[in-house]
Amino acid sequence: MPEHTFRVNGEQVTVDVAGDVRLLWVLRDILGITGPKYGCGIDVCKACTSHLNGEAVNPCAIPVRDLRPADEVTTIEGLAATAGGDLHPMQQAWLDHDVAQCGYCQPGQIMAAVALVRRVAAEGRAITDADLDGLRNICRCGTYARIREAIRAGAENMT
Amino acid sequence: MTAIGRRHFLGYVLAAPTLLTAAELGPVAGPGLPSPEITDLLDLNDLMTAAALPTANLISVEVDGDGTVSFALPRAEVGQGITTSTAMLIAEELAVPLERVRVTLADARPELVFNQLTGGSNTTIATYTPIRVAAAVARLRLLEAAAAELGSAVADLTLKAGVISGPGGDGIDIGALAGKAASARTRRVAVELTARESFTVIGRPHNRIDALDAVTGRKKFAMDLDVPDAKPTMVCRPPTINGEVGSVANLAEVRAMPGVTDVVVISTGVAVRAATFGQCVDAVRALRVSWRPGTAEGKSDESVLRELRAAELPLGIRPPTPVVEGAFTFYFRSNSALEPNCAIADVRTGRAEIWSAMKSPIVAQQAIAAKLGLPPGRVTVHVTEGGGSFGRKLFFDAALEAAEVSQRVGKPVKLMWHRADDSRQGRTHPMAISRVRVSYVGDTVLSYKQRHTSVSTDLGHGLGEIITAMAARLPVGDIGFSQTFFQLSQTMPYEFGISSRLLSETDKGFNTGSMRNVYSPDVTCARELIVDQLAARMGKDPRRFRHDFLRDDRSRAVLAKVAEAGEWGRPMPEGTAQGIAFHSEYKAVSAALVEIDCRPETVDRPIRDGVTGPRVTKAVFAVDVGLAVNPRGLEAQMMGGVMDGIALALTSSLHLRDGHFLEASWDNYFYTRQWNTPPDLRIIVMPSTSDRPGGAGELGVAASMAAVACAYGRATGTMPSSFPINHGTLSFTPKPTIPPIPPSPADGLDRARRTKET
Numbered sequence: 037m038p039e040h041t042f043r044v045n046g047e048q049v050t051v052d053v054a055g056d057v058r059l060l061w062v063l064r065d066i067l068g069i070t071g072p073k074y075g076c077g078i079d080v081c082k083a084c085t086s087h088l089n090g091e092a093v094n095p096c097a098i099p100v101r102d103l104r105p106a107d108e109v110t111t112i113e114g115l116a117a118t119a120g121g122d123l124h125p126m127q128q129a130w131l132d133h134d135v136a137q138c139g140y141c142q143p144g145q146i147m148a149a150v151a152l153v154r155r156v157a158a159e160g161r162a163i164t165d166a167d168l169d170g171l172r173n174i175c176r177c178g179t180y181a182r183i184r185e186a187i188r189a190g191a192e193n194m195t
Numbered sequence: 196m197t198a199i200g201r202r203h204f205l206g207y208v209l210a211a212p213t214l215l216t217a218a219e220l221g222p223v224a225g226p227g228l229p230s231p232e233i234t235d236l237l238d239l240n241d242l243m244t245a246a247a248l249p250t251a252n253l254i255s256v257e258v259d260g261d262g263t264v265s266f267a268l269p270r271a272e273v274g275q276g277i278t279t280s281t282a283m284l285i286a287e288e289l290a291v292p293l294e295r296v297r298v299t300l301a302d303a304r305p306e307l308v309f310n311q312l313t314g315g316s317n318t319t320i321a322t323y324t325p326i327r328v329a330a331a332v333a334r335l336r337l338l339e340a341a342a343a344e345l346g347s348a349v350a351d352l353t354l355k356a357g358v359i360s361g362p363g364g365d366g367i368d369i370g371a372l373a374g375k376a377a378s379a380r381t382r383r384v385a386v387e388l389t390a391r392e393s394f395t396v397i398g399r400p401h402n403r404i405d406a407l408d409a410v411t412g413r414k415k416f417a418m419d420l421d422v423p424d425a426k427p428t429m430v431c432r433p434p435t436i437n438g439e440v441g442s443v444a445n446l447a448e449v450r451a452m453p454g455v456t457d458v459v460v461i462s463t464g465v466a467v468r469a470a471t472f473g474q475c476v477d478a479v480r481a482l483r484v485s486w487r488p489g490t491a492e493g494k495s496d497e498s499v500l501r502e503l504r505a506a507e508l509p510l511g512i513r514p515p516t517p518v519v520e521g522a523f524t525f526y527f528r529s530n531s532a533l534e535p536n537c538a539i540a541d542v543r544t545g546r547a548e549i550w551s552a553m554k555s556p557i558v559a560q561q562a563i564a565a566k567l568g569l570p571p572g573r574v575t576v577h578v579t580e581g582g583g584s585f586g587r588k589l590f591f592d593a594a595l596e597a598a599e600v601s602q603r604v605g606k607p608v609k610l611m612w613h614r615a616d617d618s619r620q621g622r623t624h625p626m627a628i629s630r631v632r633v634s635y636v637g638d639t640v641l642s643y644k645q646r647h648t649s650v651s652t653d654l655g656h657g658l659g660e661i662i663t664a665m666a667a668r669l670p671v672g673d674i675g676f677s678q679t680f681f682q683l684s685q686t687m688p689y690e691f692g693i694s695s696r697l698l699s700e701t702d703k704g705f706n707t708g709s710m711r712n713v714y715s716p717d718v719t720c721a722r723e724l725i726v727d728q729l730a731a732r733m734g735k736d737p738r739r740f741r742h743d744f745l746r747d748d749r750s751r752a753v754l755a756k757v758a759e760a761g762e763w764g765r766p767m768p769e770g771t772a773q774g775i776a777f778h779s780e781y782k783a784v785s786a787a788l789v790e791i792d793c794r795p796e797t798v799d800r801p802i803r804d805g806v807t808g809p810r811v812t813k814a815v816f817a818v819d820v821g822l823a824v825n826p827r828g829l830e831a832q833m834m835g836g837v838m839d840g841i842a843l844a845l846t847s848s849l850h851l852r853d854g855h856f857l858e859a860s861w862d863n864y865f866y867t868r869q870w871n872t873p874p875d876l877r878i879i880v881m882p883s884t885s886d887r888p889g890g891a892g893e894l895g896v897a898a899s900m901a902a903v904a905c906a907y908g909r910a911t912g913t914m915p916s917s918f919p920i921n922h923g924t925l926s927f928t929p930k931p932t933i934p935p936i937p938p939s940p941a942d943g944l945d946r947a948r949r950t951k952e953t
């Protein structure tokens with residue numbers, strides 16, 4: 037079977053699996069990294085949202101063969117390290133606002149939020165209601181309002 | 196639960212090497228005399244707690260040498276926050292910091308019989324006293340042990356933050372006393388519970404104890420567990436509801452696909468086990484199966500509507516007085532949580548082990564044992580943390596299936612439903628029509644009649660046993676279980692004269708369940724829309740009318756609160772309006788005020804693959820649950836209820852066509868999304884009006900749905916009569932039913948780069 041090499045949460049990994057297997061399953065079923073969740077498998081619910089080279093992607097829609105050795109995949113497990121602490125400011129904001137209910141969607145929500153804040157900052161502007169409306173991540177527990185508050189608070193502490 | 200006074204109870208200290216104390220689960224709640232309004236005397240929760248009495252059993256609190264306190268909760272945590280509120284009860288009575296309390300979920304405990312069911316928003320109501328009694332016994336034993344150690348009287352000692360100090364100021368940690376406070380034999384102990392005025396933990400807002408795990412990805416759901424060799428497994432399902440496998444044309448071919456280890460025909464389809472779920476998806480899609488018909492063959496929204504109309508109970512002769520009448524249709528809704536149905540099963544010769552989020556684990560254990568041909572004692576059922584439930588996890592469809600597959604292939608399996616499976620073959624909130632007639636003269640309402648006709652709700656998860664066992668003793672006559680459930684869960688909060696509400700059910704061909712708040716959202720929505728009509732007829736403002744007809748001060752208080760906080764009656768631009776509604780259940784009262792924007796520029800704002808529609812721009816929700824154990828958790832539950840209410844009123848439904856549901860994705864089934872969320876949302880937890888908590892997990896849905904419907908009616912000038920209001924427009928292209936699940940997309944990188952969307 038073909039080998040695929042890329043980086044996950046700061047470490048180089050090599051997996052031996054068919055190239056069309058989607059990254060979500062490589063992470064969860066082969067590497068045992070279970071932070072990214074399955075909610076649809078078709079790039080709709082965003083529960084699996086992770087970062088590739090710092091930008092939000094949905095691993096359920098990425099064949100593992102698309103990754104290059106220098107590509108850096110960050111899952112919720114590796115997010116804090118990107119900010120050099122035990123918790124990323126966005127995770128701290130999530131705690132401060134007691135966002136999670138069942139928690140199933142929250143890894144994806146946090147990863148999407150961080151990417152949104154970075155994107156908006158790169159555009160040199162502040163987060164708007166329209167930006168928040170544009171988040172597609174499902175939360176079937178309905179934590180949307182606290183998510184909005186937490187993102188604004190987390191953004192303040194991200195530099 | 197033995198009560199010997201208002202705050203005095205008997206608990207136990209159990210024989211164990213470390214301090215282990217206990218209390219009986221199942222406090223007394225006595226039914227009163229029969230009355231036309233039986234919910235005044237007895238509601239579903241009384242019934243559930245009363246049903247538990249004869250089989251009441253012990254729940255126990257353990258103090259360990261490291262100073263931690265452990266408790267295994269015989270309920271399911273599915274996001275509603277009961278592990279946090281339970282830890283708070285223990286922290287309160289035992290005077291230990293919350294961080295020292297470890298609450299886990301108990302495996303199935305058959306000796307609890309009916310008392311291990313998470314439903315009817317009953318958890319806190321049923322466990323509030325027993326958990327505190329067990330903790331209070333522990334506190335007493337620790338104080339006694341410390342007294343012996345320090346050579347002083349118990350009365351001179353204080354227990355604070357997990358440390359007991361004497362008059363001299365020297366402190367001993369409870370961990371150091373755990374062994375000494377242990378008992379060599381089991382005996383009863385009388386304790387006094389902390390008075391409400393002295394609470395320092397209960398009633399104060401606390402963050403969830405599992406929040407850190409949730410935000411770091413460490414929280415483990417069933418599919419995250421590492422059970423050796425439990426390989427990914429999925430099932431190729433029929434194109435119509437509950438169809439059956441005829442034959443499979445290419446079993447050998449699919450068995451040879453990359454990663455695939457097993458392919459077997461089971462009772463619900465064709466199961467595939469593989470190295471990754473991705474390979475399961477491919478294998479499921481490759482299977483060529485000929486299917487036999489299901490249980491709803493050829494049915495559609497229109498045909499079910501005809502069935503419902505035919506099953507309606509008559510409203511009787513129209514009285515000579517003026518009447519307000521209305522009939523409302525509620526389409527099928529999906530009961531899916533975000534975590535799909537899933538379970539791990541390891542079935543070996545003579546034994547089985549199951550992991551899944553289950554709200555009725557005892558029933559599950561018995562059903563799985565029967566399916567596998569094992570004695571129940573040989574089946575271990577572990578209750579895992581659940582990724583949402585909303586009633587869904589009262590059933591254990593995935594666990595049963597996983598057990599069947601594991602037995603067939605002789606290997607452990609980690610079984611998951613695809614989202615499309617969950618949407619098309621999963622449990623639903625049944626389609627229903629609710630017909631209401633109110634007669635009135637002048638300012639007096641003479642009678643209120645509601646006939647609710649629904650596709651059968653499957654209540655066969657064990658709650659049924661409680662109720663049917665109790666039904667004969669109830670003052671509601673000889674009626675079946677669902678009618679009893681209906682009667683007990685529906686209250687008439689208004690002084691509307693002679694009131695009758697009857698349920699008629701038809702068609703058991705659908706996979707249904709007790710979706711969050713069960714009958715109440717639909718029944719309440721219909722009632723509150725009629726209340727608005729009635730108010731208009733009497734020339735009264737909708738809030739004023741409700742105020743005048745509500746039956747008690749507690750109800751009027753929540754109504755007044757939302758009216759004030761939400762500025763009821765403020766001038767609103769054309770095409771926008773406020774709506775207000777009330778609902779009481781689970782020993783709690785609630786009111787919602789919403790503002791909706793139905794102007795074309797809002798309704799038609801562009802969102803890719805989504806339904807925009809009218810936007811609820813503001814929602815204010817006031818709740819009085821009696822005693823709120825954790826106001827922050829309660830607030831979260833109400834927020835979720837508001838989001839559900841918005842979805843039920845405006846956007847979320849399943850379309851039935853040709854014996855199957857068209858929806859197969861979250862971009863087909865429009866649960867509330869960020870673009871539907873009210874930018875202004877306020878939850879108001881009323882000051883505690885009682886010594887006892889009411890239920891909260893489901894309460895928020897009904898008043899929210901009703902308020903949105905009322906607001907929509909007022910904004911558009913037309914009372915809506917079919918829900919959700921966008922059901923008539925199919926807002927997506929249905930996915931094929933063969934193969935039953937969509938392909939895994941491969942354009943994730945391009946898409947992320949192209950749209951930079953999140």
Ligand code: FES
Pocket residue numbers: 073074075076077078079080081082083084085094095096097
């Ligand atoms: S699982 Fe990847 S977007 Fe839903």
Ligand code: FES
Pocket residue numbers: 136137138139140141142174175176177178179274533582583
């Ligand atoms: S917290 Fe449960 S799905 Fe979002």
